[in-house]
Amino acid sequence: xxxxxxxxxxxxxxxxxxxxxxxxxxxxxxxxxxxxxxxxxxxxxxxxxxxxxxxxxxxxxxxxxxxxxxxxxxxxxxxxxxxxxxxxxxxxxxxxxxxxxxxxxxxxxxxxxxxxxxxxxxxxxxxxxxxxxxxxxxxxxxxxxxxxxxxxxxxxxxxxxxxxxxxxxxxxxxxxxxxxxxxxxxxxxxxxxxxxxxxxxxxxxxxxxxxxxxxxxxxxxxxxxxxxxxxxxxxxxxxxxxxxxxxxxxxxxxxxxxxxxxxxxxxxxxxxxxxxxxxxxxxxxxxxxxxxxxxxxxxxxxxxxxxxxxxxxxxxxxxxxxxxxx
Numbered sequence: 001x002x003x004x005x006x007x008x009x010x011x012x013x014x015x016x017x018x019x020x021x022x023x024x025x026x027x028x029x030x031x032x033x034x035x036x037x038x039x040x041x042x043x044x045x046x047x048x049x050x051x052x053x054x055x056x057x058x059x060x061x062x063x064x065x066x067x068x069x070x071x072x073x074x075x076x077x078x079x080x081x082x083x084x085x086x087x088x089x090x091x092x093x094x095x096x097x098x099x100x101x102x103x104x105x106x107x108x109x110x111x112x113x114x115x116x117x118x119x120x121x122x123x124x125x126x127x128x129x130x131x132x133x134x135x136x137x138x139x140x141x142x143x144x145x146x147x148x149x150x151x152x153x154x155x156x157x158x159x160x161x162x163x164x165x166x167x168x169x170x171x172x173x174x175x176x177x178x179x180x181x182x183x184x185x186x187x188x189x190x191x192x193x194x195x196x197x198x199x200x201x202x203x204x205x206x207x208x209x210x211x212x213x214x215x216x217x218x219x220x221x222x223x224x225x226x227x228x229x230x231x232x233x234x235x236x237x238x239x240x241x242x243x244x245x246x247x248x249x250x251x252x253x254x255x256x257x258x259x260x261x262x263x264x265x266x267x268x269x270x271x272x273x274x275x276x277x278x279x280x281x282x283x284x285x286x287x288x289x290x291x292x293x294x295x296x297x298x299x300x301x302x303x304x305x306x307x308x309x310x311x312x313x314x315x316x317x318x319x320x321x322x323x324x325x326x
Contacts, residue, residue, distance in 0.1 A: 004036055008043040014081075014143045016115065023117060026134045041134055047141040049267075051083075052254055055161035057151045057187070058171030063197045064150055065104040067171060067237035072105070074243050075146055076113040083115045083139035084108070085132055086150045115144060133164050133274055162190040164270060166263065167250050171197050172214070174207035188214075189221055193231050193249045200236040207234050227260040228253055292321040 007025070010018025022044075026037040058064050065086075072082045084105065108114050117135065136147050151161045162168040170191040188194065194214050199207030214232040223229065231249055235242025257263035287293060300317055303309035309317075 004040050004043065008040055008141075011044060011138060011142045012047055019115065019138060019142045020117075022138050023131075023135050026138070027131045037134070041137060044138060044141040048137040049140060051136075051140045051145045051147045052167065052250060053136060053165040054146065054148045054250060055151065055158075055165035055168040056148055056171065057158045057161060057168070058197070059173065062171045062173050063237050064171055067195075067197060067235070067243075068148055068150055069105040069108040070237045070240055071243055071247065072108045072114055072146075072148070073111065074240075074247065076108075076111050080146050081113050081115075081144045082108075082111075083136075083142075083144035083147045084117070084150065085135055085139070085147065086116060086118045087132065115139065115142075136164070158187045159190065163273060166257070166266070167192045167253050169246070169250075170194050172210065174198055174203040174210050188217065189224070191230060192224070192228065192253055193233065193246070194218075195242070195246055196232070196234050197237055199234040200239050200241065225257070225260075225262060227256045227262060287318075287322055290322050290325050292325045293318055296321050 007018050007022050011022050022040060025033055025040060028034075028037070056064055056068060068084055068086075072084060075082050086105075105116055109116050117139075132149060136149070139147050149161050149165060151158060158168075158170070168191055170187060170193070172194060174196055196207045196210050196214070199211075211232045211234055218230050218232065233242060233245055233249065235246055237243070254263065257266070288297075296318060300309065300314045304311055304314045
């Protein structure tokens with residue numbers, strides 16, 4: 001039995017146990033927990049929104065976890081409270097997840113001013129946990145003023161993360177080459193900063209070249225905002241170099257966006273998009289649980305599988321059955 005008010009009060013007081021319990025509640029797929037989770041979020045909503053939300057992505061092996069740990073330690077040493085929501089890839093067969101971020105961020109996980117929450121991505125589009133948005137609100141209500149969301153860096157995960165954060169940081173490797181190997185135009189277009197990580201030792205000249213190539217590429221793209229020029233920066237998370245510059249870029253971005261009013265406009269738009277996403281997800285659940293749909297589902301799936309019905313015709317049949325139950 002969840003005592004919503006007690007959990008909410010614990011979260012407001014920054015109690016780690018209460019925060020973990022609150023996140024477990026909103027991540028639950030148990031229908032009995034859904035109303036309780038909504039009540040909890042409603043109670044904590046006035047205490048949220050006071051952080052800078054940062055999305056961090058990049059190809060596997062680029063050093064995201066190392067970068068996040070070093071940046072997190074830098075921020076906690078400066079008096080910030082840092083929450084890291086690390087979304088892990090889940091097996092599409094078993095649903096299992098690595099959930100190894102606390103191991104990869106061992107020092108940060110021991111910092112009393114930091115909170116790391118690994119969450120399995122499951123089948124959610126883009127590899128982002130379904131409840132990541134709500135988890136951000138809970139962390140903000142608990143007093144964390146910097147919330148970082150690490151994505152798996154594959155598929156559409158970057159787009160999904162960018163739609164829920166204030167600042168989207170894209171980590172890249174040195175040695176991009178003339179063709180900017182590994183660059184995805186759509187991802188670069190949504191980035192608020194590009195960081196070339198592992199810019200140390202023999203990698204340094206390649207990193208410098210890659211940075212210049214990204215600078216040139218960014219000049220060819222239409223800016224996301226008239227108030228912000230996307231920087232391409234060098235860093236070495238392993239040696240703690242370029243971390244202050246990366247954080248300064250975040251601060252400069254926030255200042256520029258707030259001065260123009262774009263910061264709040266973006267958050268309002270994200271909230272509306274979030275609402276429609278939840279509406280569509282709940283409609284899907286209602287649809288799949290409808291008795292008329294359930295009675296036809298196996299038959300329709302078999303027909304599509306055998307090629308005797310087109311997906312369009314099958315979808316219309318199921319929708320017609322759903323309408324009859326309304």
